[in-house]
Amino acid sequence: xxxxxxxxxxxxxxxxxxxxxxxxxxxxxxxxxxxxxxxxxxxxxxxxxxxxxxxxxxxxxxxxxxxxxxxxxxxxxxxxxxxxxxxxxxxxxxxxxxxxxxxxxxxxxxxxxxxxxxxxxxxxxxxxxxxxxxxxxxxxxxxxxxxxxxxxxxxxxxxxxxxxxxxxxxxxxxxxxxxxxxxxxxxxxxxxxxxxxxxxxxxxxxxxxxxxxxxxxxxxxxxxxxxxxxxxxxxxxxxxxxxxxxxxxxxxxxxxxxxxxxxxxxxxxxxxxxxxxxxxxxxxxxxxxxxxxxxxxxxxxxxxxxxxxxxxxxxxxxxxxxxxxxxxxxxxxxxxxxxxxxxxxxxxxxxxxxxxxxxxxxxxxxxxxxxxxxxxxxxxxxxxxxxxxxxxxxxxxxxxxxxxxxxxx
Amino acid sequence: xxxxxxxxxxxxxxxxxxxxxxxxxxxxxxxxxxxxxxxxxxxxxxxxxxxxxxxxxxxxxxxxxxxxxxxxxxxxxxxxxxxxxxxxxxxxxxxxxxxxxxxxxxxxxxxxxxxxxxxxxxxxxxxxxxxxxxxxxxxxxxxxxxxxxxxxxxxxxxxxxxxx
Ligand SMILES: Cc1ncc(COP(=O)(O)O)c(C=O)c1O
Numbered sequence: 001x002x003x004x005x006x007x008x009x010x011x012x013x014x015x016x017x018x019x020x021x022x023x024x025x026x027x028x029x030x031x032x033x034x035x036x037x038x039x040x041x042x043x044x045x046x047x048x049x050x051x052x053x054x055x056x057x058x059x060x061x062x063x064x065x066x067x068x069x070x071x072x073x074x075x076x077x078x079x080x081x082x083x084x085x086x087x088x089x090x091x092x093x094x095x096x097x098x099x100x101x102x103x104x105x106x107x108x109x110x111x112x113x114x115x116x117x118x119x120x121x122x123x124x125x126x127x128x129x130x131x132x133x134x135x136x137x138x139x140x141x142x143x144x145x146x147x148x149x150x151x152x153x154x155x156x157x158x159x160x161x162x163x164x165x166x167x168x169x170x171x172x173x174x175x176x177x178x179x180x181x182x183x184x185x186x187x188x189x190x191x192x193x194x195x196x197x198x199x200x201x202x203x204x205x206x207x208x209x210x211x212x213x214x215x216x217x218x219x220x221x222x223x224x225x226x227x228x229x230x231x232x233x234x235x236x237x238x239x240x241x242x243x244x245x246x247x248x249x250x251x252x253x254x255x256x257x258x259x260x261x262x263x264x265x266x267x268x269x270x271x272x273x274x275x276x277x278x279x280x281x282x283x284x285x286x287x288x289x290x291x292x293x294x295x296x297x298x299x300x301x302x303x304x305x306x307x308x309x310x311x312x313x314x315x316x317x318x319x320x321x322x323x324x325x326x327x328x329x330x331x332x333x334x335x336x337x338x339x340x341x342x343x344x345x346x347x348x349x350x351x352x353x354x355x356x357x358x359x360x361x362x363x364x365x366x367x368x369x370x371x372x373x374x375x376x377x378x379x380x381x382x383x384x385x386x387x388x389x390x391x392x393x394x395x396x397x398x399x400x401x402x403x404x405x406x407x408x409x
Numbered sequence: 410x411x412x413x414x415x416x417x418x419x420x421x422x423x424x425x426x427x428x429x430x431x432x433x434x435x436x437x438x439x440x441x442x443x444x445x446x447x448x449x450x451x452x453x454x455x456x457x458x459x460x461x462x463x464x465x466x467x468x469x470x471x472x473x474x475x476x477x478x479x480x481x482x483x484x485x486x487x488x489x490x491x492x493x494x495x496x497x498x499x500x501x502x503x504x505x506x507x508x509x510x511x512x513x514x515x516x517x518x519x520x521x522x523x524x525x526x527x528x529x530x531x532x533x534x535x536x537x538x539x540x541x542x543x544x545x546x547x548x549x550x551x552x553x554x555x556x557x558x559x560x561x562x563x564x565x566x567x568x569x570x571x572x573x
Contacts, residue, residue: 344476345474345475345476345479346449346475347449347451347474347475347476347477347552347555348417348475348476348477351413351416351549351552352413355412355413362449363448363449363450364449364450368450371450377449377450377451377452377473377474378449378450378451406413406417406422407422407476
């Protein structure tokens, strides 16, 4: 194993039982658990540092501001942003995507302009575009997903022809598919479009370099990367952010306000109206430190190893019954495994697993267009993170046998 | 401890394996109403054919979903076939009572708010029969929505049938 053997003990929540079984948490694609150091960092902020930021002249306020801006700097370096000012804090990935749609796209797109997305997007990268279509009459085009769970790029040139934006997930939250973002960025730019990346499932699990990805915008969400809920990020190239109008108006986001109007603040604060979520940002900064200490290369290696073990074990133990969606090659995917077990409905599978203390998600995973492509309306999904190990997957394989006991007809 | 046997009673699994009144009816004369559970994507289609005297003379169920939503729909179809619209409404209230849901409004609009309260007393004499097997669902709160999906859809179909 490439991560410390005792890593589970960093996560206090994992040390509890459900239905007389030790919790086996396999729902990190939904939200991750938090290490003690993140919980402590947030408590410490409230115990020692809390004040409103950017507006106090006393020492405490200076420290609170430094805590917020320090967290921003950590995030910027974690994703290799060119400048700290390119990191905008939001509530979550969904808000980041809406900021992009409301500010950049609403300003720059006209009726008939096309936005290209894919069939494997999360609703967060679909609904804002539907809303913009209703509002401005933009055209929404879809990159299809093929049988193997990859994007079918054979018609990409046609789809990009005349498009203004390509917005694609870096890793599918249903199939685990890793998409060729650097290549897609190049193709988008060659066609005169900008490139947005939904990296909600990517930044937590892969070494991320926004410059190498060639993206123009990239969004992710703190709670899937060991940080608290309530903090997300929109990264964008500074020139783009500079030219974009503010999204929400109020305090923090202004340089000056008169009875005639206002002057917007500099980036990134221009997009951060009102008192920000400082403790959450501090938590995110600490989570980034924790992940950096583990080493994102190690995190990735651990997950490839575990995913390979999971695919092998589940197929060996339940091969005739289980269908696992997405790429079969662990190196081409993340540790997100959607599966169908016989003809048992995913809700029932998840219910039976819960009885063994195993937490998986059942449903459409906020990706209904993808469910249509898969020809189903729900899957069960087991997803991995740093604290999972082989024994968790053995327990999953064991517990699936209990599904048979109830539902074998 | 709450066990899975409280949820997956034999009669429930029987209706799941062999759903009754599965299929479609011609529309018109039948009403067709779809219900969705946005949480999980489960989908139920209720076809309802009501004769001139207000009796449900045929019912069919379509869609897909988990064992609880499918068995609940199957049992519901058996329970309402041959009943009057009014009795079917009472059954809805009785079933929701079983699920610990006490609504004053059973129709799609507000107009039946008063009727709902009145029915609550009347519903006590409605025999739920096999549907009693779903009682255990209450111990698994997130599954209550699965069990009630077909009933909410039925309520809408009854409104449409009554308005037709
Ligand atoms: C790929 C992807 N995009 C966006 C989101 C939305 O994240 P959030 O709900 O934190 O905004 C999620 C998670 O649910 C996701 O998996």
